[in-house]
Structures are given as structure tokens and as C-alpha cells.
Amino acid sequence: MSFASQTTNEQTSGVLDVSDKTLRGFVGYQTKRTFNVIQADLNETLSAFDLRMVSFSVLVMIIDNNGIRQSQIADALSIEAPNLVVALDGLERRDLIIRERLATDRRVWLIQATLAGRRLCEKAVRAVQKHERQILGDTDAQSLVTLMEVLKKIEIAGGSKL
Amino acid sequence: MSFASQTTNEQTSGVLDVSDKTLRGFVGYQTKRTFNVIQADLNETLSAFDLRMVSFSVLVMIIDNNGIRQSQIADALSIEAPNLVVALDGLERRDLIIRERLATDRRVWLIQATLAGRRLCEKAVRAVQKHERQILGDTDAQSLVTLMEVLKKIEIAGGSKL
DNA sequence: GAATAAAGATTATAAGATATAACTATTTTT
DNA sequence: AAAAATAGTTATATCTTATAATCTTTATTC
Numbered sequence: 164m165s166f167a168s169q170t171t172n173e174q175t176s177g178v179l180d181v182s183d184k185t186l187r188g189f190v191g192y193q194t195k196r197t198f199n200v201i202q203a204d205l206n207e208t209l210s211a212f213d214l215r216m217v218s219f220s221v222l223v224m225i226i227d228n229n230g231i232r233q234s235q236i237a238d239a240l241s242i243e244a245p246n247l248v249v250a251l252d253g254l255e256r257r258d259l260i261i262r263e264r265l266a267t268d269r270r271v272w273l274i275q276a277t278l279a280g281r282r283l284c285e286k287a288v289r290a291v292q293k294h295e296r297q298i299l300g301d302t303d304a305q306s307l308v309t310l311m312e313v314l315k316k317i318e319i320a321g322g323s324k325l
Numbered sequence: 326m327s328f329a330s331q332t333t334n335e336q337t338s339g340v341l342d343v344s345d346k347t348l349r350g351f352v353g354y355q356t357k358r359t360f361n362v363i364q365a366d367l368n369e370t371l372s373a374f375d376l377r378m379v380s381f382s383v384l385v386m387i388i389d390n391n392g393i394r395q396s397q398i399a400d401a402l403s404i405e406a407p408n409l410v411v412a413l414d415g416l417e418r419r420d421l422i423i424r425e426r427l428a429t430d431r432r433v434w435l436i437q438a439t440l441a442g443r444r445l446c447e448k449a450v451r452a453v454q455k456h457e458r459q460i461l462g463d464t465d466a467q468s469l470v471t472l473m474e475v476l477k478k479i480e481i482a483g484g485s486k487l
Numbered sequence: 488g489a490a491t492a493a494a495g496a497t498t499a500t501a502a503g504a505t506a507t508a509a510c511t512a513t514t515t516t517t
Numbered sequence: 518a519a520a521a522a523t524a525g526t527t528a529t530a531t532c533t534t535a536t537a538a539t540c541t542t543t544a545t546t547c
Contacts, residue, residue, distance in 0.1 A: 176427045177394035177435060181401050185385050185450065190457055190473070191363040192382070197476040198360050199403065200483035201353040217504080220354070223347050232339035234524065239343050241361070243506060248526060265338045270513045270524040273339060288347065295352055300482045306475050311352070313464055313472045314359040320462045321362035379533085396495060405535060410497060432495045432542045 190317070201298065208294045212287045213257070217242065218250045219291075222276070222284045225260055230273045259283060352479070363460065370456045374449045375419075379404065380412045381453075384438070384446045387422055392435045421445060 186192045202216070209219050217240075224236050237247045251274065254260045259280035265271040276284065299307065348354045364378070371381050379402075386398050399409045413436065416422045421442035427433040438446065461469065 176430055176433055177397050178390045178392060181386075181393065181397050182389050183386060183401050185389050186382060189453065190461065190469075191360075191367050191453070193473055193476045193480075194356060194360045194363060195378075196403075197480045197483075198353075198356045200480050201356060204483050205353050215504090216357075220348060224343075224345060227344050227347050228340045230340060231343065232524085235339050235343050239345050241358075244525065245507085245527075246505060268338055268514070268524085271338055272525075291351065291353070298479055298483045299352065300478065302475055302478060306471055307352075309468055309471045310475045311355055313468050314355045316462065316464060317460055318355075318359040318362050321359075321366050321460045377532090394495085406496065407498075407536085408534060430495085430543070434496070 201295075204294055204298060205291065208290050209287065211290065212283055214283075214287060217246070218253055219287060221247065221250045222254060222259065222280060223288065225274050225276045226281055226284050229275055230263075233272055233274060236274070254280070363457075366456055366460060367453065370452050371449060373452065374445055376445075376449060379408065380415055381449060383409065383412045384416060384421065384442060385450065387436050387438045388443055388446050391437055392425075395434055395436060398436065416442070 205216060209215060212219075214222065220240055221236055224239055225231060228235070233247055233251065234244065237244050240247075251260065251262070255262060257279075258277055260274055260276050262272040262274060265273055302310075367378060371377060374381075376384065382402055383398060386401055387393060390397070395406065395409055395413065399406050402409075413422065413424070417424060419441075420439055422436055422438050424434040424436060427435055464472075
């Protein structure tokens with residue numbers, strides 16, 4: 164038993180030491196708390212490039228898949244088509260990407276990155292990678308591999324239920 | 326080289342195989358994708374109890390810390406006070422919790438769960454635990470420990486930067 | 488000890504992200 | 518040729534989280 168952290172003027176109102184042990188037992192809760200931290204760092208990093216999480220992901224997908232369809236981007240990222248349109252509009256306005264109509268099916272737009280788009284994306288990817296390394300601190304390589312594997316497994320296991 | 330998945334009527338528009346390997350290299354991206362799956366499952370589970378993620382977390386915190394202050398809940402969950410008020414209002418309306426004024430400091434409300442609140446929470450916690458076990462599938466205990474440890478480490482490392 | 492500042496909670500509102508519904512243009516199916 | 522389906526768009530709604538302003542009460546300061 165300890166009286167260590169009791170200040171002289173401590174009002175014994177509320178709870179002395181707040182416990183979140185039940186919540187901390189949930190993988191979901193811990194994952195959310197961790198993601199919140201990652202997201203805060205990420206948004207700050209991306210703000211230097213005038214990108215948000217979604218537009219960044221979209222841009223990376225375009226670089227990795229030159230000439231990809233909008234529907235393919237939306238599928239890969241699991242985002243709804245209307246939200247993708249908004250993201251693409253923003254990237255197109257900044258001349259980071261171009262929409263090109265497919266001749267053989269005029270409903271389809273193929274998306275390509277411009278040179279400026281590729282350059283910006285490369286810088287942004289490097290910045291994000293750098294920040295992730297910082298945030299991972301001294302996490303050893305094997306733990307990191309396990310982390311990613313288990314996360315992936317959960318994603319697949321859970322996703323297959325819906 | 327393989328032609329396996331080429332349908333007869335395949336239009337060679339867009340990209341044949343979409344790659345998300347750059348994004349999949351990011352811990353942040355994988356964490357988000359996994360959390361999306363967990364969240365979908367969780368929301369479905371909690372809907373049976375008329376709870377959302379936030380109100381569930383709040384209720385659990387109250388059970389684990391009887392007589393906790395609102396500000397202590399908000400701090401512990403890293404949510405803003407106004408959002409907590411809304412969540413508490415909902416729980417109070419359903420007689421799952423009660424607000425009690427602190428005599429020695431009339432600005433403060435101490436929150437307690439009612440019997441109904443404790444019962445509902447217990448059921449909800451069990452349901453969520455069951456679903457998490459399902460979603461984790463055959464993940465071995467050691468991997469799970471590593472997962473939680475690394476997530477926690479990232480949370481702390483990243484959080485200390487802000 | 489009165490004036491001022493700070494703290495806890497609340498209300499109202501805004502911003503952000505994501506989802507749904509309805510529509511246009513084009514292609515495919517019947 | 519008519520009907521159905523697909524790709525993308527527009528408009529809008531919902532849900533979550535954040536900010537600003539207010540009220541009451543307590544603490545601080547001159």
C-alpha cells in the first residue's frame with residue numbers, strides 16, 4: 164500500500180487512480196489508440212504536401228498502377244466511388260494526375276500521374292517512411308514482422324465474415 | 326508468366342493486376358485497414374446493446390472506476406469533453422448511469438453505473454471478447470502478446486512527440 | 488475581501504470523413 | 518430496339534470529432 168502520489172491538497176473527489184485495464188485488454192481498443200497516434204503524426208507529415216490520408220493513398224496507388232481505373236482504386240482502397248471522385252478532383256486540379264478517357268469504353272477513365280505528381284508522391288512517401296521509422300523507435304525487425312502479419316491475418320479473418 | 330485469370334471477354338482497360346505494395350509497407354496503412362475490419366465487427370456486436378464505440382468505452386470506464394469524474398473519463402479515453410457529455414446524456418437517459426454532484430466541489434459530477442448499466446456492460450464486454458476471439462482465429466498467444474506490446478510501444482513513442 | 492482568473496461541465500456549432508441516393512453517359516444484354 | 522447494367526458524377530446525408538462560447542463554481546491575487 165502506498166501514499167506516494169497523494170498531494171497535500173488532494174481532494175478525494177473522483178477516483179484516485181483511473182484504470183482502463185478492461186479496455187486495454189481489447190485488441191480493438193489498443194489498435195484504435197495506436198492508430199490515433201499514427202494518424203496524428205501522418206496528418207502532420209502530409210500537411211507539408213497538402214495531402215490528406217485518402218488523397219495520399221490514392222496518389223500512391225496511381226503511381227504504383229499507372230493507367231488504373233477509378234473503380235480499381237476505389238476497390239483497392241475500400242472507399243466509395245463518390246469520395247474517390249472528390250479526391251481525384253483535388254489531385255487533378257493541382258496537376259498531379261490526369262484523367263484519360265479509354266477509347267474502347269468511353270465510360271471509363273484511366274488515371275495517370277504527372278511528373279509533378281510522381282515527384283510529390285516520392286517526397287511524401289519518403290517523409291512518411293521516415294516518420295514511421297521514428298515512431299517505431301527501437302522495435303526489432305522480428306516484432307515488426309509479427310505485427311504486420313497478425314494485423315493482416317485479423318484483416319482477412321474479419322473481412323471474410325462480411 | 327501466367328494467363329490463368331484472364332477471362333475470355335477481358336477488356337485490357339485499366340490495370341490487369343492492381344498492386345498496393347507500397348501502401349502495404351506502411352504500418353499506418355495496415356493498421357487502418359485492420360482497424361476498419363475490427364470496427365465493422367465491433368459496431369455490429371455493439372448494436373445489439375444500443376451502444377456505439379464511444380458510449381461502450383465510456384460505460385466500461387465507469388464500471389471499472391466507480392465514481393469517476395467526467396474529466397477523468399475524457400482524459401483516459403482522449404476524447405473531448407463536449408463529446409463525452411453527449412455520450413453520458415445518452416447513457417443517463419437509459420438509466421445505465423447516474424450523475425452525482427460532488428458536495429465539496431459543486432462544479433464536479435461523479436459518475437456511477439446503475440445495476441442495469443453494470444448488467445448491460447457485462448453482457449456487452451463478453452460479446453466483444455467473444456468476437457475478438459473469433460476475429461483472432463488461430464493467432465497464437467505469443468504473437469498476440471507481441472502485437473499488443475508493439476502497438477502500445479508505438480502509441481507511447483508517437484504520443485510523446487505531441 | 489473584492490476582483491480576477493481558472494476549472495468543470497454544458498450548449499451550440501463547425502469541420503471532417505464516409506455513406507447513400509439519384510442522375511448522366513455509355514455499353515451490354517435480351 | 519428496348520431494357521439492364523456499368524462507370525463515373527453530383528448532391529446530400531450521416532456519423533464522428535473538434536472548436537468556441539457560456540454558465541457555474543472554486544481558486545488566486547492584489
